[in-house]
Amino acid sequence: EVQLVESGGGLVQPGGSLRLSCAASGFTFSSYEMNWVRQAPGKGLEWVSYISSSGSTIYYADSVKGRFTISRDNAKNSLYLQMNSLRAEDTAVYYCATEYGGVDAFDIWGQGTMVTVSS
Amino acid sequence: QSALTQPASVSGSPGQSITISCTGTSSDVGGYNYVSWYQQHPGKAPKLMIYDVSNRPSGVSNRFSGSKSGNTASLTISGLQAEDEADYYCSSYTSSSSWVFGGGTKLTVL
Numbered sequence: 001e002v003q004l005v006e007s008g009g010g011l012v013q014p015g016g017s018l019r020l021s022c023a024a025s026g027f028t029f030s031s032y033e034m035n036w037v038r039q040a041p042g043k044g045l046e047w048v049s050y051i052s053s054s055g056s057t058i059y060y061a062d063s064v065k066g067r068f069t070i071s072r073d074n075a076k077n078s079l080y081l082q083m084n085s086l087r088a089e090d091t092a093v094y095y096c097a098t099e100y101g102g103v104d105a106f107d108i109w110g111q112g113t114m115v116t117v118s119s
Numbered sequence: 120q121s122a123l124t125q126p127a128s129v130s131g132s133p134g135q136s137i138t139i140s141c142t143g144t145s146s147d148v149g150g151y152n153y154v155s156w157y158q159q160h161p162g163k164a165p166k167l168m169i170y171d172v173s174n175r176p177s178g179v180s181n182r183f184s185g186s187k188s189g190n191t192a193s194l195t196i197s198g199l200q201a202e203d204e205a206d207y208y209c210s211s212y213t214s215s216s217s218w219v220f221g222g223g224t225k226l227t228v229l
Binding site: 037050059061095101103104105110111112 | 171219
């Protein structure tokens, strides 16, 4: 079964850091581009970041550029999001997602991990 | 990158059809055929319903269809069922090599 499982969420103070992980299984992780998408409580979806299958190409939303870093370890079938200088507006459920089925869209999503930035 | 514009809510009775619009710009919806639609039930992850404007992934009911004209994409659900009640989000690839989502539309089945 193709599956993505996020972890690493929690409560952090403003200005703090957190590292999210996304463990992939059931498919050849190293062949697929990956993304992070977030959803603030009661709000809509917001694309956060993209990384190519090799990790050589990376893009960020303007709202997180310079503060967040996406990376991957293909040997460990894992995707990461290092979040620094966190702000209250970063509070959200963070999903990892991929374009698995050869479609130009996110057809596989994890269950999400909640990040709360509050003092 | 500004969010795509969707109506906040739509409603319909069982068996009826509804259409949700999604308006962007020539830098996203109008410029690419990479428009997708997602269904999200409360507390659940989004589920892909339509990709590349009008294609359905395997397993998605043919009651769901998509189209695009200029900078506006649309999702139509025919033969409404109670289980269709959910939030729906459109998304598009952009000229900035990013993805943008709509603000979401809450579908109520009366």
